[in-house]
Amino acid sequence: VNVHTAEKKYLLKTSLKVLTSRLDENIFCRVHKSAIVNLSHLTSYTSRQNGDYELEMANNRHLRLSRNYAADFKVKFQRTQVNAH
Numbered sequence: 681v682n683v684h685t686a687e688k689k690y691l692l693k694t695s696l697k698v699l700t701s702r703l704d705e706n707i708f709c710r711v712h713k714s715a716i717v718n719l720s721h722l723t724s725y726t727s728r729q730n731g732d733y734e735l736e737m738a739n740n741r742h743l744r745l746s747r748n749y750a751a752d753f754k755v756k757f758q759r760t761q762v763n764a765h
Contacts, residue, residue, distance in 0.1 A: 686739070709756045711735060712746045719760045725753075 681699055683690040692699070700710050710716050721738045728734055731747035745753055 706756070706759070709749075709753050711749050711753055712744055713748075715743055717743065719757055722757065722760075725757070 681692045681694055681696055683692060696710070696714070696716060700708070700716055703716065707718060707720065708716050709719055717735065717737070722735055723738055724736045725733045725745060726736075728744075731750070733745035733750060733753075735743045735745050737743065
């Protein structure tokens with residue numbers, strides 16, 4: 681697993697499934713079979729018209745939100761937006 685932070689990139693010898701189980705589900709969300717995001721660093725998301733979504737991070741990076749993870753993501757993202765205001 682590659683973990684990207686603002687300062688550095690780390691390589692961990694674990695699976696995303698194990699990492700997801702160890703992270704706070706109110707802060708982190710699985711968005712693709714190959715990605716987990718910190719919801720507080722997410723600025724917006726838009727539909728790709730095929731069931732997938734494009735996520736925009738605070739650092740202007742873009743990630744794909746797979747339709748398989750979209751329902752859970754939307755609930756968590758909405759919750760973070762409500763708590764931020």
